[in-house]
Amino acid sequence: MPVQNVKIFGAGSIGNHLAHASRQLGWSVVVCDRDPEALRRMREEIYPSRYGDWDDGIILHTSETAPVEKFDLVCIGTPPDFHIPIAVEVLEAEAPRAMQIEKPLCPPSLDGCDQLSRLLENEGVAGFVGYDHVVGEAAETLVELARGGAVGEILTIDVEFREHWAGIFGAHPWLSGPEDSYLGFWQRGGGASGEHSHALNFWSFLNHELGFGPASRISAAIRYREEDSGASYDDLASYHLWTGNGMQGRVVQDVVTIPSKKEALIQGVEGRLRWICNHSPEGDAIVIERPGSDAETRVFPKKRPDDFIREMRHIEAVLDGEIEESPMSYERGLETARLIQAGHESAREGKVIEI
Numbered sequence: 001m002p003v004q005n006v007k008i009f010g011a012g013s014i015g016n017h018l019a020h021a022s023r024q025l026g027w028s029v030v031v032c033d034r035d036p037e038a039l040r041r042m043r044e045e046i047y048p049s050r051y052g053d054w055d056d057g058i059i060l061h062t063s064e065t066a067p068v069e070k071f072d073l074v075c076i077g078t079p080p081d082f083h084i085p086i087a088v089e090v091l092e093a094e095a096p097r098a099m100q101i102e103k104p105l106c107p108p109s110l111d112g113c114d115q116l117s118r119l120l121e122n123e124g125v126a127g128f129v130g131y132d133h134v135v136g137e138a139a140e141t142l143v144e145l146a147r148g149g150a151v152g153e154i155l156t157i158d159v160e161f162r163e164h165w166a167g168i169f170g171a172h173p174w175l176s177g178p179e180d181s182y183l184g185f186w187q188r189g190g191g192a193s194g195e196h197s198h199a200l201n202f203w204s205f206l207n208h209e210l211g212f213g214p215a216s217r218i219s220a221a222i223r224y225r226e227e228d229s230g231a232s233y234d235d236l237a238s239y240h241l242w243t244g245n246g247m248q249g250r251v252v253q254d255v256v257t258i259p260s261k262k263e264a265l266i267q268g269v270e271g272r273l274r275w276i277c278n279h280s281p282e283g284d285a286i287v288i289e290r291p292g293s294d295a296e297t298r299v300f301p302k303k304r305p306d307d308f309i310r311e312m313r314h315i316e317a318v319l320d321g322e323i324e325e326s327p328m329s330y331e332r333g334l335e336t337a338r339l340i341q342a343g344h345e346s347a348r349e350g351k352v353i354e355i
C-alpha cells in the first residue's frame, strides 16, 4: 500500500527537507518539535526561503499536542542523542509501518540500540537510517558499473567526506558555533565521526553491494578538539577498514576541508571509478578513468531537495514490496553506528578493533 501520511520529529534543517519531499509525493505531513520557536522558524523562514512558499498542507505541532496514531511513516530528524529515546517511545505507543531515523543512528555509546532493534522486530516495523546518498542515482550507477566489470577486478575502495562545517552553520544561522548544538560534541553524535558518517556508511554500502561483506576490522586516527566554549569534538577522523572477504580500504571524514570533497574511489586492475558528490552545481558525477584513454565523466543532474524526494520514494518502494533489500536499512545504519563506536575505541587504545 502506498504511503499516505508521515509524522516528522524535528522542525530543523532536515525536518524541512523531509516535509518538503513528502509533500512532493502527495503525502499528509505532521511535523512536531519540542521548541515552538523551531516551528515558527520552519513556517516563516526555512521552508519559504528554500522552497518558495509555506505549504498549508503541513500541520505543525509542539511535541505535547502532536497526534499519537498509526502513521505510515515516522521520521526522526532531531539531534542524534534524541533519536533512540524518541524511536522507542513511538514504537511503544503508535508503531508505524515504517520508521526513518536520521544519521547517525545514535551517539557512539550505542545506548538503547539493542532495545530499539528488538522493538522494530517485534512490532514488524520497517526501519531505515537516513544515509540517503546510497539511494542516489549516481551511487546506483556506480555499483552497476563496478559489478559489470568496468574497471576489472576490484582492489581497493576509499571514501572521503571532507567538508568544513561552515556550510552547516550557514543553514543554521540561529547557532553561533558548534558549542550551541550536538555538532560540537562527539559523545552526542556530532564531530566529524558522527556528522560525516555518510562516508563510513558509503564504504560499507559499496562493500556489501560488491560482495565483499561487512567491515570486520577497523583502525582509526582521530583528532579531538577541546574548545574554551566547552565544545568537545573530533574535527578529523581517518579509518583503515578490512572486510572478512579480503577488501581493504580507507575512509576520511572531517569538518575542516574547503572546498568540500565528497568522493568514493573504486580502484580496479583495469582502472578507477570515482563517485563525486555535488561534482558541480548541476549534480553528482561518476568519472571513469582507465590508463591510456581519456577520462569519461557522467553527470547525474539533481538539486538538494531531489536527494530527499528520492529517499522518500525509496522508502515507499520498499513498503510496496518493489525493493526487497534496502541499502538504507536500519541494520546498515546500525552497522555504521558500530563502526563509529569502534573507531573511537581504536583511536583511544591505539589498536585495531575487531567488529
Ligand SMILES: NC(=O)c1ccc[n+]([C@@H]2O[C@H](COP(=O)([O-])OP(=O)(O)OC[C@H]3O[C@@H](n4cnc5c(N)ncnc54)[C@H](O)[C@@H]3O)[C@@H](O)[C@H]2O)c1
Pocket (backbone or CB within 6 Å): 009, 010, 011, 012, 013, 014, 015, 032, 033, 034, 035, 038, 063, 077, 078, 079, 080, 082, 086, 102, 103, 104, 130, 131, 132, 172, 181, 195
Ligand atoms: N541525511 C542528511 O543529509 C542530513 C542532513 C541534515 C541533517 N541530518 C541529520 O538530521 C538530524 C537533525 O539535524 P538538523 O540539522 O535538522 O538539526 P536542527 O538543529 O536544525 O533541528 C533539530 C530539531 O529537533 C528539535 N528537537 C530536539 N529534541 C526534540 C525532541 N525530543 N522532540 C522533538 N523535537 C526535538 C529541535 O528543537 C530542532 O528544531 C541530525 O541527526 C543530522 O545529522 C541529516
